[in-house]
Amino acid sequence: MSVRHVLLDADGVVQHGVRDPFGLLRRWAGDRAEDLGRALWAAERGPLRGEGDFLEAVHRVVPSYADVDPRELYASLWGDITLSEATLALIDRLRAAGLGVHLGTNQHRQRGEHMRTTLGFDRLFDVSCYSWELGTKKPETDYFEIALERIGAPGHEVLFVDDMEANVEAARAAGLRAEHWHLDRGHDLLRELLAGHGVEVD
Template sequence: MRRKAIMVDVDGVLVTHPDAGGWSVNLENDLGIPLASLQDGFFRRHWADVVHGRAALRDRLAIALAEFAPSVSPAALIEYWFSNDAHIDESLLAELQLLRKAGFELHLATVQEHERAAYLWDRLALRDSFDGMHYAASLGCSKPDHAFYRAVEAAARIKPEAIFFIDDKIANVEAARECGWAAALWTGDSTVRELMRAVQWDDR
């Protein structure tokens, strides 16, 4: 049987938050960090370097927190962040496991930095459910850059026409299609099988 792989995005697909505000909705109440300060002082200034593997998360958080939340350690914020951003869609995961038993490889294709990638893979034990994880910091590029998709293909050693991909951002889906992947927008309203059939990928 020819190898076929289902590539799955993490945030907004496999991992979703019950609150529309996401993991940081109670950040100021719980840790005393205004979300606007975190966005301006960390994500806008440092995230691109961190998520592309050019800088360590803890190092850049230490710089940022010293400016607007010196009483909060990088370790405390990371634990709060990761534990509050760990709501796995168990229904989707269960369907994916059935597809895996049917012979499809399962891979994660996601924009993550090193520490959260390890948290997802090891602490949340996604390693038990997926055959591989391909993420921005390890590849040096991120979606929707075509370089990301090519790097994933190379790492997984799977040809583009043998890949089906789900993501919650249309730009990422369109870029995947431009690279020769079958891809569908994930909204949670359809099963993976239904999306596969909609693009006629399962019949290839």
């Protein structure tokens, strides 16, 4: 059966986030940077499923570790997004070839809404599967089952591309085709991976 849909992760596939988050945290928290980072990422787990407000959590967590405006820290760590022009061009070619192109990403509400509106993701993708809206996140099986329902296709018709191997393995276990790829590996390799599933793009 042929692939009719491509489901793309955001960070590491469509966009770059902050390249050195701990370098930024060290500016504010010094030798407590790693502790602050762990506390922030732990606080994000619930909001990634739509449980609680992450920005409120940032305001609670940061003062215990650093003397910095939590809004500045949030904007620097989660608001710094650079879209990959090469991936955007590839998306255009996939859609021109008649494939559905969809977004499969773990995001809390504020960052996801920024991507959706300011960055124009609602225009870029046919179906968007943000974890905070689905109430589950990658690599949980429920995430992929809901994504397939939203796309309206069986797993063997959907090719998922993600920069985390655990997510790729979970997608395969849920019945999707899946490939592990990161922007740093180059788009020539991505085109080869797509071609391996019968998806040819110029």
